[in-house]
Amino acid sequence: MIDDPEMPCVKPAPAHPHQRIADLPWKTPKPATEDIDAPALVAEILHASNYRLADRDVAFLNRSDNRGLRLQLDYSKAETLLEEHGVAHSIVVFGSTRVPEPLAAQRAVEALERKAAGAPDDAALSKRLTIARRVLEKSRFYEVARDFGRIVGRAEGESGNRLVVVTGGGPGMMEAANRGAHEAGARTVGLNVSLPHEQYPNPYLTPSLCFQFRYFAIRKLHFLLRARALVVFPGGFGTMDELFETLTLIQTRKVKPVPVILVGQAYWRRAFDPDFLVEEGVIDPEDRDLFWYAETAQEIWDDIVRWYARCGTTLIG
Template identity: 70%
Template structure:
């Protein structure tokens, strides 16, 4: 028994312990009902007895989608804030665009296979595609160099400006890799897919997130974005590009620089001049993006854009808000 307070008034209760446990802290004993212990174990083993936030089967039900959407947003938002991530340069590009030495080896292997089977049309097709991918492998090195530039500049901005990618291979790996090589933190926003996937190894571990929903992942790409740098890529790359251009066109977000790397590729993949001629977009919409060819040109263009806009690249802390 605790000693009484000299004033005669009761002492504060212990935060977790009791002197005498409550009746519900012990199951009904078998001495009172021999079936009671087994019945209690059955109740406690039932799926519905699991506390709600630990019940993954319940959280995965269709009617819990709104809760999952909130969690998908809030986990990344909370941890990005805790890590002081205020501003980002978002880099997108093809996952199939690899390092030059790797694509060169793939070309050599297919050339050897073709020499053994010169009539095989499938090998010939794969070789032609792989040669084109090898030609585009220069973009891996450009993205890597750009990541190093941003990573080196991060220290000048109070460790607040980071490279953000989808966290996958190819161009995204290259951008994360360059920032990593510069000793900077770098963010990867992975997405859960039906098949297994892995983040690239150059994302900062505490800044790699995996999303359930594409919509929430896209939101986090743009909340802190100070520029979008888009390298040659496929459907996913085009999706992020067009979504960003639409949001800027409609002023749902404040305009940011949108730079397409590799004019030759992009003019064929996306003919904006044709859209202007057809009257489906305005000339000012065509001017929402431009082309660049080197890492330094990309960085210089971003800085020049902010100078012309009269806005600081890093600005005050906090995510970019809708106007």
């Protein structure tokens, strides 16, 4: 039809944002009526990993040359969600995953005592019992961490939900701190990490604030990005790794100083000797003063609040 310039121009309605009146040619695959092999060939293409969208192709994302993308995603997911939930400040709590609540530790000792009674000459069993008794003695710190979590949890409400307990998300001392905050009705964060032997998150974490990281390095970054204090309970390699890395970052002023409190002076004095390091000249006397010891939940909290007061600011300032 030839347009008639004398006829009024008809203005078309806006196109539907999703639907079409006539399907485009590629909406349906080539039918078998045109080529009997076509449906099978198309199916093979659709199921090939190469055809998947890049962000849905797990095998592609797991390639070594995409490590940069994975690092970015590891960082961005937690950062985005923490911001969306208004988490501005954190009290980071570390400690052994092997020290359970006192009742569980007592049951472990009793079970080994029964076994040892029937095998008095079993040296290996006797050693396990000795260690279990030491764990039982340290289990008192579970209640200290739990009490401390309650204190921080109550403070979260007073701070306008901006201050939270953050742990590695595992059992033991970390569970205790999360548990206390949970019992206080507060949100509580867990930064778990993917391991060859699966690590389950403890049950007291806020589901929307429990994250799993691929990389230890990105997890450590998130531990410190919002940290207003580091509270370290007795622990092993993992606990010491986080402690010494934090102290190194503060020592070098790579991060601003924050209170670092080691809970249980008797344990930590034996675990490492900072005075020896000063005497040997491998750290300065001022580096020894980057941390101190405490024994109770209230003492930990009072020390943190006092530290910020001496700085002329507040914990959530």
